[in-house]
Amino acid sequence: MEKQPAGQDGHSDEEILGLLDENVREWCIRQLEGRFTPPQRMAVPLIHDGKNVLICSPTGSGKTLSAFLATLRAECEVVLVTGSHDTMLPSVAGGTVERYDRGGYTVVHGDQAVDDHGTLIIGHDHPAIEIDMARFPCFLYGQGAVRGKDLIVMPAANPLSPGVIINAARSQDFLSPILRRVDAGSLQPVVEVDGEAVVLPPLAGIRRFA
Structure with missing residues (x-):
């Protein structure tokens, strides 16, 4: 090695x-020959030390394994949040929750409205944005968007899922009742470009070019 x-x-x-x-x-050592990717070499020690880490790197660079390696070492709890299209997940995983609250954050799938929550992290719609005829999975971020709490909408984790184009999206265009109740024009797409997180203008400004 x-x-x-x-x-x-x-x-x-x-x-x-x-x-x-x-x-x-x-x-x-057996499966990876004891070698790690740059994102793993940077992220694993931080996660191991209990730090909150956001990894932005290309598909196939080892982001998911970074979290699992550190989680297994730290003996952390893995929590699976179920959603409207995860009908097989409870039987496969051995148990799921409808929401997870920790450290001021609330994680839900997003297919149902939520009343009492912290910073809200949801999926369900899984946004993507088109730039120069190319589609990029993206986060959507809204500062104080839901009852004064921040909102983070996650892109699809599966590279085979194209995501929902949000260039011209308005509140009523989303599936999530949470997103239908916010000012979609104030939400900012965040995309990963060459390993860096790029925050784009709010959707209200992007619509003019859609």
Whole structure:
């Protein structure tokens, strides 16, 4: 196993392996040859230390594995939030919840209205935006958009899901009752470009070019 030096890409491979549980470490050596991607070398130590981490990197760069590696080491609880089209999830996963509240955040699928909540994180509509005839999955962010609480709408996690184009979207165009009740024009798309999060103007401004 070749040692990966630390640098701008984060910690070395050996340092990452040293953070992991013995069984997880053996799996990484066997399946990954003990090598990690730059996002993993940067994110795993932070997640391991209990930091909140947002990873923006290309598909296939190891974002999901970063979270799982650190979660398995830290023995954190994995919570699956069910939704309207997850009918098989409870039987496969062994249990789900309709909402998850932690640290001032509320995670729900988004197919039903929510009354009492913190910063709201939802899916359901899974936005995407078209730029120069290319489609980009995107987040939607609304500061104080729902009863004074921030709103974050997640893009589709599955690369096979194209997402819903939101360039010209208005409140009534969304499926989620939560989004139908907010001023869609104030929501800002956030896209990942070359590993960086790019915050675009609110939808009200983007509509003029749609």
